[in-house]
Amino acid sequence: MSLTSRACIACYGLAAVFTALSARLVYLAVDRHEEFVIKAFDNYKGSEIIPARRGAIQDAHGTMLARNEPLKNVIADATLLVFDKRDGKKTEQIDLRPKVAALLTGPLQMSEADIVKRIVPGGRYIVLKKKITEETYERIIEAIEALQKKEKVNLRGIRFEQNFERIYPAGQIASHVVGFYGFEDNEKDRRLGRYKGIEGIERSMDDWLAGKDGTRSFVKDGRGREIVSSRGNERAPRNGSDVRLTIDLNLQQIVETELEAACKRLKPIKASVVMMDPKTGAILALSNRPTFDPNEPGKARPEQRFNHVVSGIYEPGSTFKAVTCAGGINYHLVSPDTSIFCENGYWTAHKLHDHHPYGELTVGQIIEKSSNIGAAKIAVQLGEERFYNWMRNFGFGQSTGIALPGEARGMLHPRHLWSNLSISRVAMGHEVAATPLQVVVATSAIANGGHLMMPQILKDIRDESGAMLVDYQPQEVRRVITEDTAWKVREALIRVTGKKGTAVRAHIPGFRVAGKTGTSQKIEDGHYSKDDHITSFVGYVPADDPAICIAVVFDEAQVPNHEDVGGMVAAPVFKLIAEKSLAYLGIQPDPILLQQEKDEAKALAKNGR
Amino acid sequence: MSENSRRYAQAVPVIAILMVVIVVVSIAGFCIKTLMVQHQVVVGGDRIKRLEKELAELSNKNEALQTKKDQLTSVPALQKAVGKGFVNLVKIDEKCVVNVSQPRSSVAIAAKEER
Numbered sequence: 001m002s003l004t005s006r007a008c009i010a011c012y013g014l015a016a017v018f019t020a021l022s023a024r025l026v027y028l029a030v031d032r033h034e035e036f037v038i039k040a041f042d043n044y045k046g047s048e049i050i051p052a053r054r055g056a057i058q059d060a061h062g063t064m065l066a067r068n069e070p071l072k073n074v075i076a077d078a079t080l081l082v083f084d085k086r087d088g089k090k091t092e093q094i095d096l097r098p099k100v101a102a103l104l105t106g107p108l109q110m111s112e113a114d115i116v117k118r119i120v121p122g123g124r125y126i127v128l129k130k131k132i133t134e135e136t137y138e139r140i141i142e143a144i145e146a147l148q149k150k151e152k153v154n155l156r157g158i159r160f161e162q163n164f165e166r167i168y169p170a171g172q173i174a175s176h177v178v179g180f181y182g183f184e185d186n187e188k189d190r191r192l193g194r195y196k197g198i199e200g201i202e203r204s205m206d207d208w209l210a211g212k213d214g215t216r217s218f219v220k221d222g223r224g225r226e227i228v229s230s231r232g233n234e235r236a237p238r239n240g241s242d243v244r245l246t247i248d249l250n251l252q253q254i255v256e257t258e259l260e261a262a263c264k265r266l267k268p269i270k271a272s273v274v275m276m277d278p279k280t281g282a283i284l285a286l287s288n289r290p291t292f293d294p295n296e297p298g299k300a301r302p303e304q305r306f307n308h309v310v311s312g313i314y315e316p317g318s319t320f321k322a323v324t325c326a327g328g329i330n331y332h333l334v335s336p337d338t339s340i341f342c343e344n345g346y347w348t349a350h351k352l353h354d355h356h357p358y359g360e361l362t363v364g365q366i367i368e369k370s371s372n373i374g375a376a377k378i379a380v381q382l383g384e385e386r387f388y389n390w391m392r393n394f395g396f397g398q399s400t401g402i403a404l405p406g407e408a409r410g411m412l413h414p415r416h417l418w419s420n421l422s423i424s425r426v427a428m429g430h431e432v433a434a435t436p437l438q439v440v441v442a443t444s445a446i447a448n449g450g451h452l453m454m455p456q457i458l459k460d461i462r463d464e465s466g467a468m469l470v471d472y473q474p475q476e477v478r479r480v481i482t483e484d485t486a487w488k489v490r491e492a493l494i495r496v497t498g499k500k501g502t503a504v505r506a507h508i509p510g511f512r513v514a515g516k517t518g519t520s521q522k523i524e525d526g527h528y529s530k531d532d533h534i535t536s537f538v539g540y541v542p543a544d545d546p547a548i549c550i551a552v553v554f555d556e557a558q559v560p561n562h563e564d565v566g567g568m569v570a571a572p573v574f575k576l577i578a579e580k581s582l583a584y585l586g587i588q589p590d591p592i593l594l595q596q597e598k599d600e601a602k603a604l605a606k607n608g609r
Numbered sequence: 610m611s612e613n614s615r616r617y618a619q620a621v622p623v624i625a626i627l628m629v630v631i632v633v634v635s636i637a638g639f640c641i642k643t644l645m646v647q648h649q650v651v652v653g654g655d656r657i658k659r660l661e662k663e664l665a666e667l668s669n670k671n672e673a674l675q676t677k678k679d680q681l682t683s684v685p686a687l688q689k690a691v692g693k694g695f696v697n698l699v700k701i702d703e704k705c706v707v708n709v710s711q712p713r714s715s716v717a718i719a720a721k722e723e724r
Contacts, residue, residue, distance in 0.1 A: 069676040070669040134673040162669070167676055169683035228654030253684050 052211030055240030080157030180294035211240035246282035278444035281453030317520030320429030328378035379427030506571035510589020515539020517566030537570035
């Protein structure tokens, strides 16, 4: 082969090689351009999520009811703990696991064998323990530093990840209001580790409390570390806002203590107390039994987590008569002194009984003695349509709009579903169901002179610096009765706690207490039970300038049947709560009234002698 | 070239060498300065990261202490402490309380009457 031919072959060969290389270059640069750009981007660019802090929940004075405790997860990187070390031609295997295990066994309260077993060689992200406290973290850091100094080893394979836990310092106190934070009971949220407010304020105010995570993009150096100066887009996290409630922890504590003591004594299947400021609608205390500890929500049964004040309905019984009589007075059909014949205990037309065979009773006495027939006759005078609208006006059968989840609307049948007897039954609080909250809201309207206030559980919302974001002001829903009617009904309600009333046990020396007892039979198998009752008392004090309105409800108190009435079961609990609350609020008894009561007691004692 | 010019001609091209030296020194200076600035940026960045970490640690510690304080001063914790006698508080009987400017509370009166 001539030289020229060989040169030609070499040239063709080279041309072919370069053509192939060029083709490969075009393929990589053009066809797989996107893929390599992404790979290159991943190599030098990174991003991280900056988690937002969840806001706190506080009582009206700023005492913490829910906050975050910063905790840490202990992570092991086995590739930095078990590796080969080359020293010239020799290769030595280094295993730092026993040293790490000896160091962590105490603080983590795990056996050394367990720690070694968990750190599987090759694993880069091994969670050794979740949620250790700051104190434990500091102990581990000190131990690591001491070991690194002493034995000249590098324990980079142990690192810590930020975590937090929701803490409820008050425990069971106000647990139904605060609620709790955790997983929703479904597999998807559990798998994604998606936490959120589950009940109470934690749920209803979740959007405000959660805040929004931030993000940061950055450039990495050859070792994968962030080059701070080349930080790119950064969106700062928006930390959750702090929610302040209208609940006063001291009043709440009074309610909890008295309710707990009453439940130990009376052993009801459930009980509720709600205290409201009648002038503003602010909920000052709210408690239910059974209850739960939000720090351990998993241990609570569903019935323990149920907020009866907001979500539980019951027949309000005689407490409803105040609303009925207020209707008659407001429409000028009756006055407190109007006399009504109470059929000597049985009203044949409406098949209605009274507890005692009353004859003529004034409207004031109907409330004082809690006459079913008297209340029913006033409702009949009002007429079905007017009476139905009257109750709707007071908020029965509608949600109050309180910022707590799962509020029940109660039950007030539409008028076309009423039977001939319904008007007489609804008048005395039967065939109608309400929540304790609705009852206290309606009574507060009578207490404050006729303004139906929206119950408020939120006081304000503040950002992390303490700046006010939302300030909740008292909201009047509507005026339901005239001021004159409110004062007339008040006088009748004061007589209920007087010597001849049904709730003499709710009387507080030196105070005028207005209230109404209620006893309703429970419905079992479609019939009213003779033995099982729901007993209640709703009242406000001081009657002339009300500071607190309280509803107390007991379901099936374990007392003899003749004692299972509102005046015997719920009224004394009202008295204990109200008396202590007034002392806390600095409201002193009226000295003139106190002297009068003293003189009366002396006179009675003298006559008795 | 005239004779005069040849007489004053430099044996060593000083100006040219100087220019080269100046250019080289300038380039070297620029490069060194660039390296120093880059080094400073890296060191500054590391410092920022360290400070960020320290700040996070401190705010965590602060939050942990606040939580501990809240837990220790919560009503259930104080009740427990009182129960154990840790706080050494003695309940003052209502009948022992005298408020000189206000009428006595109903609790106190009831207690007095009981006596």
